[in-house]
Amino acid sequence: MRTYAIGDIHGHLDLLQAAQARVAEDRARVGDSEAPLVHIGDLIDRGPRSRQVVEHLMAGQARGENWVVLKGNHDRMFERFLEDPYAHDPMLRSGIEWMHPRVGGVTTLASWGVRNPEERPLPEVHADTLAAVAPEARAWIAALPTSFRRDEQLFVHAGIRPGVALADQVEDDLLWIRAEFLDDPRDHGVLVVHGHTAIDKVTHYGNRLNMDSSAAYGGPVSAAVIEGRQAWLLTPEGRVPLV
Template sequence: MRSYAIGDIHGHLSLLQEIHGRIAADRARTGDDEAPVVHIGDLVDRGPDSRGVVEYLRQGIEQGENWVVLKGNHDRMFAGFLRDPAHQDPGLRGDLSWLHPRLGGGPTLESYGVAHAADRPVAIVHREAVALVPAEHVAFIEALPAVYRRDEALFVHAGIRPGVPLAEQIEDDLVWIREPFLSDPRDHGMLVVHGHTAIDAVTHYGNRLNLDSGAAYGGPLSAVVIEGRSVWQLGPEGRRPIA
């Protein structure tokens, strides 16, 4: 059973469109128009066109594309800010806010027309954001699922709490966790496909597969095709096996 998956996008619409082109080319080679494309979360923040990314994915799904879009911690913080300017995500350090330059909320709001979002009073920025972010985008982001399972793969933004049954996993972990997930060598009963923790290149660790190749920091956006637990990265020339 084949699935495609794409790592953390972080507002890079042009990279996303390029990656979808690679997936289309692989579909043409295999004759498979049915396999879903799973987007691993973090649609927004840091990059130049978060609005464009959200609209591209929203429209694609509305038009019948077999796409799955998962919720990342940055997507959750965006939605939380729109609901309440004082919102503090429980996974975020208390001395930071979504509009802090390290988080990249400012560029997201700027893509919607809210200028200098990180440099003005939060109440004013929030009022403008509520007026300028389309209701369809808010509804789309708030409705994103945190997990998707298919065949031998479990797709999630950040990871899982090791040793906890899937039905008992909480969203805070699914969108935020690093340790003890990253260092746990145990088989989780399925291949956990995730992003969230930026690394230099897509890496298969045996029990998990990290797709976050650092698009948020100037790195590439990566996509893979998964068949069972076998994985190939999709490059300009086609498939390359991931060990």
């Protein structure tokens, strides 16, 4: 069963569109217009065009593209900021909030035209954000799913908690987990396709496939095709096996 996947985007519309073009090229080569394309989450933050990424994905789904878009931890932080500017994600260390330079929320606000948020009172910044973000975009972000299961493949943003049934996984783990999942070599019953933890290039570990090729730090947005538990990186020259 064939599924396409695109890794963390982080506000880079040009890189996203290049990755989607590689998916379209592979579809044409194999004659498959039906297989879904799953975007792994972290649509926003750090890159310059978060708003445009969101609007591009919304528009694609609206015109009938077979796109699945998952929620990442950065997307959840933005969702919660829209609800309450003082909300603190429990998975973030104390003293670090969504607008902290390490997180990247300020770049997302800039893409929506909210200027100088670090220099103004938070209620004022929040009011400007609510005025700038269309209600449709806000509802779309809030409704993003946290997982997508297809045959032998499970797509999530960060990973799963090993030893917990797939049906019992909780959102905090699906969006934030690292070491407990990354260091576990066991078979999870499915190939877990994820992002969240930035690495130099897409890597297949046998029980999981990490799609986060560091777009947030100057790397590409990567695209892959998964058939059963086998995967190939999509490049301008075609498929490259991920062994």
